[in-house]
Amino acid sequence: MKLFIDTANIDEIKEATKLGLIDGITTNPTLIAREGKEFMQIVKEICEIIDGPISLEAVSTKSKDMIKEAQGLAKIHSNVVVKIPMTREGLIATRQLAMEGIHVNMTLVFSPTQALLAAKTGAAYVSPFIGRLDDISHCGMDLVEQILTIYDNYDFDTEIIVASIRNPLHVLEAALIGADIATVPFKVIEQLIKHPLTDIGVERFLKDWEKVENK
Ligand code: E4P
Numbered sequence: 001m002k003l004f005i006d007t008a009n010i011d012e013i014k015e016a017t018k019l020g021l022i023d024g025i026t027t028n029p030t031l032i033a034r035e036g037k038e039f040m041q042i043v044k045e046i047c048e049i050i051d052g053p054i055s056l057e058a059v060s061t062k063s064k065d066m067i068k069e070a071q072g073l074a075k076i077h078s079n080v081v082v083k084i085p086m087t088r089e090g091l092i093a094t095r096q097l098a099m100e101g102i103h104v105n106m107t108l109v110f111s112p113t114q115a116l117l118a119a120k121t122g123a124a125y126v127s128p129f130i131g132r133l134d135d136i137s138h139c140g141m142d143l144v145e146q147i148l149t150i151y152d153n154y155d156f157d158t159e160i161i162v163a164s165i166r167n168p169l170h171v172l173e174a175a176l177i178g179a180d181i182a183t184v185p186f187k188v189i190e191q192l193i194k195h196p197l198t199d200i201g202v203e204r205f206l207k208d209w210e211k212v213e214n215k
Pocket of ligand 1: 006026027028107127129131132163164165183
């Protein structure tokens with residue numbers, strides 16, 4: 001399973017990439033706004049650090065404007081993937097962008113049939129938001145499972161990015177189901193590393209090592 005980081009914070013991106021595990025990145029307007037910096041400045045820095053797909057979101061609402069915006073974003077760097085929302089206008093834009101060879105990450109997907117349409121229009125990635133479904137008492141991971149079945153049934157190449165991840169269990173479930181990608185906030189990446197028994201084990205070994213003579 002590929003691991004993307006879901007953030008626009010440069011310190012987090014730098015720290016996470018040190019692990020050598022980050023395959024790509026997803027951002028969204030909320031994450032960008034949180035940084036209080038210029039959009040292009042953030043994007044430039046991300047492109048210098050991340051060697052893999054970089055999802056940047058288009059904020060236009062009409063297909064014509066989405067296409068124009070996406071073309072502009074795609075020009076920034078060859079790794080740029082344009083996030084387009086799963087709307088009627090978004091589907092029209094995605095079809096056109098796919099024909100132009102621009103990679104689209106169809107975002108804000110909450111149903112398996114939305115994911116089917118996204119794949120049919122030629123989206124390179126689809127992002128089911130599982131945490132937001134869990135928040136309203138719908139099992140987000142059921143959605144991922146259904147999308148996988150549909151994509152397997154028809155051999156769609158669209159890759160599934162499990163998004164809106166809130167905790168390590170979400171990552172575990174995504175991996176068990178066989179999702180292509182999980183996009184994970186920095187905090188959760190740190191949680192994935194940690195286990196109290198590992199810490200206790202390291203401490204005990206170091207203490208015992210002190211007792212060894214003639215090291
Ligand atoms: C993914 O592409 C989105 O940026 C993100 O996962 C949304 O997560 P949230 O529901 O925690 O805002």
